[in-house]
Amino acid sequence: MKKIIGLLLISLLLCACSDPKQEVHKYSFFAFGTIIELTISGVEKSLADQAAGELETDFERMHKDWHAWNPGPLVTINEHLARGEAAPVSEDLMPLLIKAKQLALISGGTFNPAIGGLLELWGYHGDDPPTRPPEKETIEDYLKHIPDLADVEISDGLVRTDNSSVQFDLGGFAKGYGIDRAIDHLKALGIENAIVNAGGDLKVIGQRYDRPWRIGIRNPRKAGVMASLDVNDGESVFTSGDYERYFIYEGKRYHHILDPRTGYPASDFISVTIITEDAALADAAATAVFVAGIKDWQLVADRMGLNKVMVVEKNGVIHMTPEMKPRMQMVVETINVQDR
Numbered sequence: 001m002k003k004i005i006g007l008l009l010i011s012l013l014l015c016a017c018s019d020p021k022q023e024v025h026k027y028s029f030f031a032f033g034t035i036i037e038l039t040i041s042g043v044e045k046s047l048a049d050q051a052a053g054e055l056e057t058d059f060e061r062m063h064k065d066w067h068a069w070n071p072g073p074l075v076t077i078n079e080h081l082a083r084g085e086a087a088p089v090s091e092d093l094m095p096l097l098i099k100a101k102q103l104a105l106i107s108g109g110t111f112n113p114a115i116g117g118l119l120e121l122w123g124y125h126g127d128d129p130p131t132r133p134p135e136k137e138t139i140e141d142y143l144k145h146i147p148d149l150a151d152v153e154i155s156d157g158l159v160r161t162d163n164s165s166v167q168f169d170l171g172g173f174a175k176g177y178g179i180d181r182a183i184d185h186l187k188a189l190g191i192e193n194a195i196v197n198a199g200g201d202l203k204v205i206g207q208r209y210d211r212p213w214r215i216g217i218r219n220p221r222k223a224g225v226m227a228s229l230d231v232n233d234g235e236s237v238f239t240s241g242d243y244e245r246y247f248i249y250e251g252k253r254y255h256h257i258l259d260p261r262t263g264y265p266a267s268d269f270i271s272v273t274i275i276t277e278d279a280a281l282a283d284a285a286a287t288a289v290f291v292a293g294i295k296d297w298q299l300v301a302d303r304m305g306l307n308k309v310m311v312v313e314k315n316g317v318i319h320m321t322p323e324m325k326p327r328m329q330m331v332v333e334t335i336n337v338q339d340r
Helices: 002-015 046-067 073-082 094-106 116-121 134-145 176-187 279-303
Strands: 024-031 034-040 150-155 157-162 194-198 203-206 213-218 227-229 237-243 245-249 252-255 269-276 311-315 318-320
Touching: 002 237, 024 046, 024 252, 034 046, 034 176, 046 176, 073 157, 094 150, 094 176, 094 279, 116 134, 176 194, 176 203, 176 237, 194 279, 203 279, 213 237, 279 311
Parallel strands: none
Antiparallel strands: 024 034, 034 194, 150 157, 194 203, 203 237, 213 227, 237 269, 245 252, 269 311, 311 318
C-alpha cells in the first residue's frame, strides 16, 4: 500500500513539473543589429517552438527589407528619391513609412527617419563603426537641405518629395514596429504570456508564472543596471543611450543619436527610457526625447502622449515624470559619468 501511495505521489509530482502553465521556453536569434530574445510562458513546447521559428523568419525578412544600406526595398526607395523620382512602395512597407511620418510629425521633428543621408555622412551606414566625425563644412552643406517629413507625400502606393536629400533610415523605430508585429503574431497563435526583447528594448504580454515580468534598465556608464521594474501586460519599455553605437575621437564621445537640427549628436542626455503600450511609439519617442534635450523633453513627451519617461543628463542627474517614479526601483540615484 505504501509503495502504491509513493508511486502516486511521484506521478503527481511529475505531472506538476510537466504542467505547461509552469514551463518557460527561451529562444534567441539575430536581427536589426542585435540579439532578439523571446521568452514564452504557459504553453506546450511544440507551440513555443513553432512561434519562435515563425518569428525568426519574420524578423529576418523585416531586417532585410527595412535595411538602410544593404540592397533591398528601402534602399531602392531611397535611390528613387535621390533622383527626384516618385518611389513605389510595397504593401508591406507602406504602413511602416506612414507610421514613421506620423511619429516624426508629432515629435516636432526631433524624431526624423528621413536623415539617412546624415547618418551616412557620420559613417553609421556600415558594419564597421566610424572613427572620426565629418568635416564641419560637410555638415553645414547637408543642413542647407535638411529633410522634413512634412514635405513627403505617402499615398497611392508611392512616396514623393521635392527634397532629394530625403533618405529613409528606419533604425530609430524599426525594432519597435517589429516587436509590435511579433507580439500580435504570438497572440494570434493563442500565446498569452511572453516577452520579446531586442537588445534591451521590449514588449510583454501576460505574466511569467503568477508574477509580472521584471526587467532591469541598463546603467549607461558601467556594467549592471541602474533600476528595475515590473512590466505590465501589453507594455513596452524602450531605452535610447549614447552607449549603443559610438566612437571616441580626441577624447570626446560621438554617438549615433543625431540631432537633425544641428547635424551633430544630441548632447544633453546619456540615456532616455520610455514606458508605453505601442512599441513603435516607445522606440521613436526614446530618440525624440533624447534629441529634444533638457529644455524641451517634457514638451516632446507631452506631444507624443507619453507620461512615463526617465532621462539621465550628461552630468549623471536622473529626472522622471511623476507617473514614472513609482514604477522604478532605483539601484543608484545618480550616474557616475566618469565610467565609460
